Amino acid sequence: MAIKIFNTINRKKEDFVPVKKDSVNMYVCGPTVYSHPHIGNARAAIVPDILFRVLKTKYKNVVYIRNITDVDDKISNAASEQKLTVYDISKKFTDIYQNNMKSLGLLEPTHQPRVTDNMPSIILTIEKILNSGFAYISENHVLFDTVKYKDYGKLSKRTLDEMIDGARVDVADYKRSQRDFVLWKPSASDQPGWESPWGLGRPGWHIECTSMINEIIGNDTTLDIHGGGNDLIFPHHENEIAQGSCISSKSYCNYWFHNGIVLVNKKKMSKSLGNVILVDDLLSKHSPYTIRLALLSAHYRQPLNWSDSTLSEAQKLINKFKTLAQSVSHNEDPVRLDDEIIDILSDDLNTPQAIKYLSTLAKNAKTNKKDINRLVSSASFIGIDLLSNEASKSNLSDINHDHINNLIKQRNEARECGDYKKADEIRDALLHMKISIKDLDGETVWDYNPD
Ligand SMILES: [Zn+2]
Incomplete structure (x- = not known):
């Protein structure tokens, strides 16, 4: 059976056909590492994890890339608040993120590129966009010229006005159009910065993903699948398409795959509402399998209401x-x-x-x-x-399997000796523990019914 995926760019469910017959490449936007991962981050990772598992059953080579954004103003702010270096913050939360995802049973992606390891290729990609005439330099910033790119809006299907409203608009004089977005911005001496043809600075968020994709799958190569939360459709993924398309003869990506948000008691998770649920907190109270099943309980395109x-x-x-x-x-x-x-x-x-x-x-x-x-x-x-016999943290699964199997063995031995009274007593004792038993094909199976 062919894999079907709802392709955001065409707004319909389509048969998945990779560019190359036997191999698939998939990129998913990973976390910005400045705080503890919450269940929204977990859902955005677990959904592609399931797709990765399905793809692996049908294709010989599946390359799954999930990046780490370790340069961002949120990381710099966390560093100054906690009186730590940017490196300390990003290292700490990268480790926590990776441990959390491992605990939840996620398969390790094929590549987990970090922005700080890819600065030369990011600078090179920006140079290419400038050379192709789709970017301009203004007050030490390099900006993408969205007016030049005629297909801008093709993924999100937004009108010009909607895009201006939806863009993270800081009305800046150095922009020719409010929709234009930053590829490179200057850094002050106390901010993380890299030498570039445009002076000491750092990349914008969107160019990081495009550069890391090209670095791994190759230039002039179409990405088969690009995933992420549906809050990334605009402007992040729209901007990625614009950047990638103007420097390549090939289509940027064929299938766009987006997961819905997580709500907590039907409300959006936010720090101000105090309803952010952290993966670490869940793992301290529940078995990872319980959390995993709960995260998969809603269809990935629907919001998941967590309660x-x-x-x-x-x-x-x-x-x-x-x-x-x-x-x-x-x-x-x-x-x-x-x-x-x-x-x-x-x-x-x-x-x-x-x-x-x-x-x-x-x-x-x-x-x-x-x-x-x-x-x-x-x-x-x-x-x-x-x-798995890993200790579960929930009360309901505090069942001693050895003890139950032992009681069943004693019951069967009693029955074999004709001691039906003892056999019934053991069965009643098991029932009292909410364990029901059934004799099947010469073997006794049991079931736990807490209700
Ligand atoms: Zn991204």
Whole structure:
């Protein structure tokens, strides 16, 4: 089954066809490293992680690039507030981000370029844009000339007026049009800066992504997929297309892929509302699999409304799946990858449908042991290891598997000896622990039903 992706630039779901038959390159805008990652950052990383997993089942070479923005005024501000260097701040929060994503079970991208490691190529890309006549120099700034680029607005489909309103407009005299955006800006001596043909300065945000993409996949190469949160469509991705297109004969990117925002109790997350949920805080209270399932519970293009019940529902499901998976031995049956989960996810990453499918398998597993194996392999495909014995932080999963298996063994031994009274007593004791048991194909499977 072909992979279908909703392509933002054409506003429709399309069959995905890469430029080269066997290989795919995908770039996703990564974090600006100045504070602890929140669940919005986690969603923006977990959605492409699922796409990366699906792409890898169909293509030999999948190159997934997620950048680190380690030059930004927000980083400089955090450094001066905390009396640390810019380097200390960006290093600290890069490490935290990468650890958080690893804890949530995300696969490592093929490349994680940092802006500070790519300054020569960023300067070179700006020079190319200047030479092609699409940029101008004004008061030590290099600015992109949006009036010259006729397709400006093609991704966001905004009108000229809307773009002027939507741009992060600081009405600046040095701009020919308010829509024009900075490729390079001057740095004062106390700001991070690099020597350039335009003096000591630093790049604008948009040019960083375009330069790092070209640096890795090559100039005059079309990117297959570009992802990011839908708040980046304008101006960030619109500007990336403008920059990349005016210096290349090839199309900049074929598929634009955007995820929706995370709301907390139906409200936008913001520092001023005090409702920002940090990944670190979640990880200290919940199992990473619970958080992962909760993040995948809404379709990626829809807003994800985060509330206590989002987590408790995910927790219940994980516990149910886990107890079922661990109720039988998996030694003889190698866990095989299930095509159905890949087909479901190939249809524009339908993660709610994938979770429904796991629930159906769990339901069927009570009468069909093979479905336990399918449940384990399908969950594993979306990054949830049901056989893992890692200590879970939630109360509901404080189940002692060894103790339960031991009681079941004693019950079966009692039955074999004809001691049905003892066997029933053990069954009642298990029921009291909310564990129901079923004898299936000569083996006893058990299920945890907390409700
Ligand atoms: Zn970007």
